[in-house]
Structure formats: structure tokens, C-alpha cells
Amino acid sequence: MKSRLPPPPARDWTVISLMLLVLLLIVASFTSLPLKWREFFTLDAVHSVLELLAGFAPPELATPFLIKTGWAAIETMAMSALGTLLAVAAALLFSLPASGRMGRTARAAMRAMLNVLRSIPELVWAAILLIAAGLGPFGGTLALAAHTAGVLGRLFADALENAAPLPEQTLRTNGASASAAFFYATLPQTLPQMLSYTLYRWENNIRAAAILGVVGAGGLGQMLKYHLSLFQMQSAATVILAMLLLVAMVDGVSFALRRALTR
Template sequence: MNRPWQTLILIGSILTAIIASFLYLSMDLGALTRGDGPAQMATYAQSFFPPDTSAPWLRKIGWGLLETLAISAVGTLLAVIAGAIISLLAAGRLGEIARGLARLLLNALRSVPELVWAALMVLAAGLGPFAGTLAIALHTTGVLGRLFAEALENSPRQPARALQDSGAGATAAFFYGTLPNVLPQWLSYSLYRWENNIRMAAVLGFVGAGGLGQMLYVTLSLFQQSRALSVILAMLLLVLAVDGLSAWLRRRLA
């Protein structure tokens, strides 16, 4: 079978799967434009304006923003430390048995989404930022641990072996022969995950894990749309600021 026919069959299969998904889910997109649907959507959108910019509410948003930033930063830091330690095992530095167990642990941690971890941590640690921090740390440990391990596996072993042949111990050979080669990658991965965790920390509040997300959930539940828009704008500004800072730091590292 030549390539044009293969391409047509692939495109046809994708289109068939999309159509079947719409039919199975009974999604009626036309309902958005029929009857008074557009008018209701416009009325709901207008209820968000203007945003609440009163001083007491902005102070609350400021504290919520700092809490969200702290949740993401502390959660990422804990994940970097735990991921770096587990990656040594996952890269096979301490034997194949330890490598298999470490990779199994990392797969288990990252296969559970942050929202699920947050729901579990809320039950275990109660409502508030501590649960959100633990949720981010657990999931991000699985992600960073795997990335760190792959960086270690792909790093050249000659510098560390040369140091060991010169009489250096295994620890010194790692810190002076291996770590300098993988550290830029590790830092880049960590900064990128911090960007993602900022967004996720703002969402985890919907399950009671604190921060701007919890404020957004409460305001929407109470139909306080103008306050909700203020929170949404604060979340947007926070994400843009952290994205810019992270991109700048990654360029400096490169």
C-alpha cells in the first residue's frame, strides 16, 4: 500500500473517531445558538463586568496570590529534592533492583493527576494550602524524577570515571564529574514545571487546597461574578509574570 492511501486511511480513521465521539457523547453544539441561548450567555458574561476593585477585596486577592505562589514554589522545591534523590536510583546508579522499584514509584506518582492528589491530601491533611503543596509535590516528584533520571542516563560517564581512576570517591566523582553536566537540564526542567505548577496551584483551590483557586470557587458559588473576574485577572497576571521570569531564567541558563 502506497503512502497516499495510508494517509487517506489515517485521516478517515481520525474523522470517524471524532464523529463517533460526538455521537456517543450526545453533544448538541447547535443548542448554543438556538433559542435564547446566545442571550443567556451574553447576560452571564456581562454580569462579570466591571471587576470588583475595592481595596478590601484587592487586599484579599493579594494574600491569595501570595498563597498560590507559595504553594507552587514550595511544592516544586520539595519535588526537585525528592526527584533528584529518586532519580539516582531510577538511573541505575545503585543496581537494577533499585532502578526498577524507583521507576515504579515515579510512574505511580505521576500517573495520578494533581487534582486527585489534592482531593486525597485534603482528606488527609485538611483544607488549606498544605494539602495543595503536598499534591503538587507528589505529582511533580514523579515527573521530575523521570526527567532527571533520563538526563543522568544520557550524560557522559567519562568525566566521573576519570576522577575515580585518579583516586576520587564515588560521591566526589558524581558531584564534580556528572552533576555539572546534568545541572543545567535539571534547572531547566524544574523551572518549566514551576510554570505548570503555578497554573495548577490556581486550580487546586476548587477542591479546597487554598490560594486563588479557592477564592474563585467561593465567588462563583455565591454568584459574585464581579469578584470572580478580579480573581481571574489576578491569576492571569500571576501566570504571565511567572512565565516571563521562567523563560528569562532558562535563557540565562542556556
């Protein structure tokens, strides 16, 4: 007897509709935005850019200024690290109700709060919190923590929801308490993923902390705004190079930690 071929898989019209919607959005974006490609590649535009870049050379390398830039880089690093740690602590607390472990009502309410936290950019959070905390790194740290808590809370909640339920159910069946079953069965499954998310957000917070200084949150960003506003381009070039070195260092440390965790 001839074996029958399996029927072809049914088309998922939902996925096709979403893809068409995304394609339509891309086409609408190109047609609605006034993209002036011709003016961007004119000789005048290229000459203006080259003239601006020439003003950054050579960078300011005086020892007092380098020491000042180094302290600002340490301040930026501290803002990002402390803001990330505060966000992780809040995200762990938020992820439990957001993952549906405390009922559907708590899940919906917590997801809505996480949406609010992460939908407000760090610059807006900094502008709000600097009014309460005053100028300096404290407001910037709180701004990073508020936005990152919304991002990590959602990611942690999704990781908990996607964890295999059988190990925790087995421990509960054998008499373990709910908290013990969670800490010994579900959390170990999701911990590597949570650590990877945390390291990635720390990398982003380094960049964000450097930008938050523009609104007065201290660190390298505040130095950059000061020197650019005075058209001290060589000093600004040194600050920009410090930002690049700081981001590269954090990227290397994060890559090494992620590699060690996956072994």
C-alpha cells in the first residue's frame, strides 16, 4: 500500500496579517517622513560635517582635565551599577505578581504598572526626579532604576511564565511549601536568563547614564553638555573618548560574565 502524504500545514493567517501590517507600516513611514536624501549627500553637507569633526582634534590631554574626566567616568559607572541593582531588586518583586502567580487581577495590574515604568524614557524620569532629588547623580540613578525596573520586571515575569511547571508541581506534590518549590525548582531554571537580561540592561544603562548628565544628572554627560555649550570641542572630544572606553570596558566585562555563566 502506498503511504499517504501528511496534509500540508494550515496557514497561520494571524502571522501573515501581522507581517503585512508591519510591511504597510514601513512603507507608510518612508512615504510620510520628509527624508531629504539628496540634501544629505551634497558637497555643502559633507564639508560642514568635516569642518565640525576637525574641531574635535586634537583631544584635550592635560593632566588635570584627564583626572576630572576620570572621576566623571567613575560617577557614570556608579550610577549605572547602582541603578541596575535597584532595578533588579524591584523587578524580582514585580515579576511574581506579573507572572500570574498571585491571580489574574494582580497580573493585569502589575503588567500595567510595568508598562508605565518602561514606556517613560530615562530622560523624562530624570527630569521629573531631579526636581525632587535636586541636581546630581542621585536623581539620575533613580531615573535609571525606574525605567530599568519596568523593562526587567516584564522580562523576568515572562521568564517565570515560560518555565517548565512540572519540577515545581512535583515538589509541591511531595510536601514542599510553595516558596521552597519556587526557590528550588522554578528559580534555578530562570536564573541564567535573568542574569543575562541584567547584564544586557547594565550595558544599556552605561550609555543612558552618560546621556542623563545632559539634564543635570552628573557624570560624563554633564561634562559633555558643558563643553559643547561653550564650543570647547577638544575638551568634548576627550569626554566622548572616555564614554567610548567606558562602554567598551563594560561590554567586555559583560561578555566575559555571560560566557562564564553559559559554561
